[in-house]
Amino acid sequence: MVENRRYRNLLAYLVLTVGVVIVAFPVYLAILASTFDAATIINGNMPLVPGDQAAENYYRTIFVGASRTSREPVGLMMMNSFIMAIGIAVGKIVISILSAFAVVYFRFPLRMTAFWVIFITLMLPVEVRIYPTYKIVADLGLLDTYTGLILPLIASATGTLLFRQFFMTIPDELLEASKIDGAGPFRFFKDTLLPLSLTTIAALFVIQFIYGWNQYLWPLLITTKSSMQTIVIGIKKMITTQDALTEWQIAMTTAVLAMVPPVLVVVFMQRLFVKGLVETEK
Amino acid sequence: MEKRAFFSSKILPYALLLPQLAITVIFFYLPASQAVWQSFLLEDAFGLSSEFVGFENYRLLFQQPEYYRAMVTTLVFSSSVAILSLSCALLLATQADKQLRGGEGYKTLLIWPYAVAPAIAGVLWIFMFHPTLGTLSRPIKAMGIDWSPMLNAKHAMILLVLSATWKQISYNFLFFLAGLQAIPKSVIEAAAIDGSGPVRRFWTIVFPLLSPTTFFLIVVNIVYVFFDTFGIIDAVTGGGPAGQTTTLVYKVYADGRLGGDLGGSAAQSVILMIIVIALTAVQFRYVERKVQY
Numbered sequence: 001m002v003e004n005r006r007y008r009n010l011l012a013y014l015v016l017t018v019g020v021v022i023v024a025f026p027v028y029l030a031i032l033a034s035t036f037d038a039a040t041i042i043n044g045n046m047p048l049v050p051g052d053q054a055a056e057n058y059y060r061t062i063f064v065g066a067s068r069t070s071r072e073p074v075g076l077m078m079m080n081s082f083i084m085a086i087g088i089a090v091g092k093i094v095i096s097i098l099s100a101f102a103v104v105y106f107r108f109p110l111r112m113t114a115f116w117v118i119f120i121t122l123m124l125p126v127e128v129r130i131y132p133t134y135k136i137v138a139d140l141g142l143l144d145t146y147t148g149l150i151l152p153l154i155a156s157a158t159g160t161l162l163f164r165q166f167f168m169t170i171p172d173e174l175l176e177a178s179k180i181d182g183a184g185p186f187r188f189f190k191d192t193l194l195p196l197s198l199t200t201i202a203a204l205f206v207i208q209f210i211y212g213w214n215q216y217l218w219p220l221l222i223t224t225k226s227s228m229q230t231i232v233i234g235i236k237k238m239i240t241t242q243d244a245l246t247e248w249q250i251a252m253t254t255a256v257l258a259m260v261p262p263v264l265v266v267v268f269m270q271r272l273f274v275k276g277l278v279e280t281e282k
Numbered sequence: 283m284e285k286r287a288f289f290s291s292k293i294l295p296y297a298l299l300l301p302q303l304a305i306t307v308i309f310f311y312l313p314a315s316q317a318v319w320q321s322f323l324l325e326d327a328f329g330l331s332s333e334f335v336g337f338e339n340y341r342l343l344f345q346q347p348e349y350y351r352a353m354v355t356t357l358v359f360s361s362s363v364a365i366l367s368l369s370c371a372l373l374l375a376t377q378a379d380k381q382l383r384g385g386e387g388y389k390t391l392l393i394w395p396y397a398v399a400p401a402i403a404g405v406l407w408i409f410m411f412h413p414t415l416g417t418l419s420r421p422i423k424a425m426g427i428d429w430s431p432m433l434n435a436k437h438a439m440i441l442l443v444l445s446a447t448w449k450q451i452s453y454n455f456l457f458f459l460a461g462l463q464a465i466p467k468s469v470i471e472a473a474a475i476d477g478s479g480p481v482r483r484f485w486t487i488v489f490p491l492l493s494p495t496t497f498f499l500i501v502v503n504i505v506y507v508f509f510d511t512f513g514i515i516d517a518v519t520g521g522g523p524a525g526q527t528t529t530l531v532y533k534v535y536a537d538g539r540l541g542g543d544l545g546g547s548a549a550q551s552v553i554l555m556i557i558v559i560a561l562t563a564v565q566f567r568y569v570e571r572k573v574q575y
Binding site: 008009011012013015016019020022023024025026029033041042043046048094096101102103105106107108111114118121122123124125127128129130131132133135137151152154155156160168172175176184185188210213214215216217220221232233236239248251252255258259262265267270273274277278281 | 287290296298310311313320370373374378382388396398399403406408409420448453502513534535538555559
């Protein structure tokens with residue numbers, strides 16, 4: 001462009017660098033705190049370079065747990081979070097790809113009704129119907145189970161719409177060709193549709209994994225046993241209003257551990273993450 | 283849009299739809315309709331008996347000063363977060379849109395907070411601004427401000443807004459950047475040749491072309507602040523001090539869980555449902571318009 005480009009680019013680097021520093025600072029402090037002992041943090045003069053307690057803090061957090069407030073080892077909580085996040089991602093992909101396949105590739109009575117019944121669920125997040133949903137899960141005996149953590153959160157249309165949109169872009173000739181080859185619905189699904197959908201599946205997996213890992217209100221309500229607790233809930237219980245009880249070095253170590261899996265997913269699967277985000281929000 | 287080629291089978295499509303429909307009916311339609319039904323019932327404190335009371339729960343709700351306060355809190359909270367995170371994200375996106383060396387790297391460094399759970403974001407900000415041990419509360423106190431987010435409602439709200447904004451910037455940044463990259467460079471170059479400066483070019487050409495993205499983001503941000511910030515509020519303030527950071531969604535939880543007022547909580551859920559449906563409808567109409575562009 002016409003203006004002095006060097007000056008404008010310098011300004012851009014400056015703004016972006018300030019942005020990155022602001023965005024990273026809270027996490028940097030948490031990482032720092034995970035390398036000090038309790039006393040250094042409590043006296044309010046934590047240095048801005050790492051200390052030497054990292055190994056001790058991470059070992060204790062993962063395998064032993066905090067001693068005063070939440071006594072569960074965080075390793076167990078992470079496993080619960082993993083099961084929940086993967087269950088939500090896989091469950092959502094399976095039910096939505098099947099229903100999108102039915103709606104797009106079959107003609108049957110009530111097809112559009114079924115589509116609308118699914119479509120309307122886009123409108124309400126689980127937070128607004130929280131108590132009745134809780135009651136149903138309780139009546140089904142699913143409190144404190146992985147099924148109870150997972151199923152209610154996959155009851156929404158985002159995945160179905162995403163797959164439907166994608167199937168619509170697949171040329172009709174592909175189905176005609178496989179029909180000439182004598183393929184039935186199962187073979188068409190397995191040999192043609194599934195391989196073509198892999199990118200969409202992966203993008204949806206990334207987004208749903210992060211969604212599941214980060215859940216708060218739902219696991220807070222339906223898990224009462226501490227052995228079923230997820231890491232996002234666990235950390236909140238470590239921070240008490242009575243300052244004397246909070247072991248900040250353990251809480252911050254837990255915060256770092258809770259951030260690692262979803263952040264890694266975003267950083268390493270950036271292309272799929274962006275695709276999943278943009279397309280599920282349409 | 284319809285496919286020309288399809289399978290005809292009597293049972294198979296229903297079998298394929300069954301898992302999704304079953305989960306949707308059991309965990310979506312059933313609870314949503316029960317919320318509506320419950321909002322017309324008055325239950326005694328032990329949950330032993332209930333009677334149909336029509337709109338009584340709603341009438342009681344609108345007599346509560348706390349309900350209006352939660353409305354105002356929600357409004358203040360969501361508009362502050364939306365304005366702050368949208369403007370920061372727009373600034374960063376316009377800079378990242380310039381063809382810079384290392385631009386992709388900056389993008390990666392800016393988008394990862396999306397992956398941090400709202401509750402964890404809250405915990406990070408509590409630590410940073412903790413009145414006695416927080417690294418950033420020392421300079422604030424040095425300026426002579428009696429910083430105490432646990433006791434002062436204004437301070438609590440500032441902390442909530444900052445942590446919710448911090449988490450939302452990456453999301454808005456991604457959508458703004460995508461919007462900016464969709465604007466043809468030739469349009470902007472033409473304006474540059476006509477002699478308009480960068481600031482003027484931004485406000486007269488780029489910003490109007492971005493307005494569909496901006497509008498979409500405003501709706502999404504409001505829904506985000508309404509629902510996804512539950513974890514932030516519960517972790518940072520627990521709705522306090524004295525209920526002054528209780529938003530509408532937090533109040534549904536607090537009244538139903540802690541207060542045992544199921545009818546009142548259900549009535550609040552129904553009102554929230556109406557708000558979300560209205561917002562979603564607005565968003566869909568906008569999406570339809572975008573398709574015609």
